[in-house]
Amino acid sequence: MNEKEAILHRHSVRAYSGRKIEEEKLNDLRAFTACINREGNLSFQLVLDEEKAFSSLTAHYGRFRGVRNYIALVAGKDRDEDVGYYGEKLVLHLTELGLSSCWVALTFKKIKDAYRVNSGEKLYLVVAFGYSDNTGSAHKSRAREEVMSAQNPPAWFLDGIDAALLAPTAMNQQKFRFSLTDSNKVKAECSFAPYSRIDLGIAKYHFEVGAGKENFTFAE
Numbered sequence: 044m045n046e047k048e049a050i051l052h053r054h055s056v057r058a059y060s061g062r063k064i065e066e067e068k069l070n071d072l073r074a075f076t077a078c079i080n081r082e083g084n085l086s087f088q089l090v091l092d093e094e095k096a097f098s099s100l101t102a103h104y105g106r107f108r109g110v111r112n113y114i115a116l117v118a119g120k121d122r123d124e125d126v127g128y129y130g131e132k133l134v135l136h137l138t139e140l141g142l143s144s145c146w147v148a149l150t151f152k153k154i155k156d157a158y159r160v161n162s163g164e165k166l167y168l169v170v171a172f173g174y175s176d177n178t179g180s181a182h183k184s185r186a187r188e189e190v191m192s193a194q195n196p197p198a199w200f201l202d203g204i205d206a207a208l209l210a211p212t213a214m215n216q217q218k219f220r221f222s223l224t225d226s227n228k229v230k231a232e233c234s235f236a237p238y239s240r241i242d243l244g245i246a247k248y249h250f251e252v253g254a255g256k257e258n259f260t261f262a263e
């Protein structure tokens with residue numbers, strides 16, 4: 044599976060089976076996470092065989108079952124968009140490895156000793172992951188026209204929009220917008236809502252994979 048196929052396959056999954064993740068895949072994930080941390084100057088950490096974060100009542104209300112692995116998305120302050128962008132890069136890699144996942148903002152308990160948060164850093168969210176017997180289902184989506192503005196958009200731009208519309212967003216809000224401001228310049232914006240800057244980073248990553256990096260640059 045490549046990244047484009049992973050975008051089509053990925054859905055949030057909240058119930059995990061007890062199947063152990065092979066050491067080979069864990070090593071791949073460790074290396075991939077280290078690479079992302081270097082590239083984005085982040086402190087994402089794999090937390091394995093830790094069942095306390097999702098064993099409380101809150102997690103049950105959140106419909107989470109059998110979570111024992113997660114990625115702690117730790118980074119410096121005001122890095123929301125980067126946390127979304129690089130976090131989704133990891134999520135798609137999990138999908139490529141045949142693992143299910145779900146971004147989680149609320150329904151988990153912070154377990155102090157499970158990961159490191161240095162001074163000047165914070166835990167933004169976690170991504171639960173593991174094997175599952177179900178693959179989730181497609182979310183309800185806004186129409187292309189609601190999230191884009193462009194006159195005579197080229198095919199690569201529409202491919203980017205379609206990929207962005209498949210991205211996970213908090214409460215499935217999809218409050219992002221992509222505008223074609225020049226033949227190869229794209230402006231990405233979001234309206235003000237909880238987690239909307241993280242969602243924007245996630246959607247930008249999907250857009251980039253769908254549209255192809257070689258076709259455009261994001262406008263500042």
Ligand SMILES: Cc1cc2nc3c(=O)[nH]c(=O)nc-3n(C[C@H](O)[C@H](O)[C@H](O)COP(=O)(O)O)c2cc1C
Nearest residue numbers: 054055146147148149150182211212213214215238
């Ligand atoms: C930033 C963010 C935070 C999220 N927080 C939660 C959460 O706390 N609990 C939960 O069950 N799902 C959470 N989700 C998952 C979304 O509900 C899910 O991505 C959305 O409904 C779209 O569904 P899909 O991921 O299957 O495409 C979160 C997603 C994102 C991107």
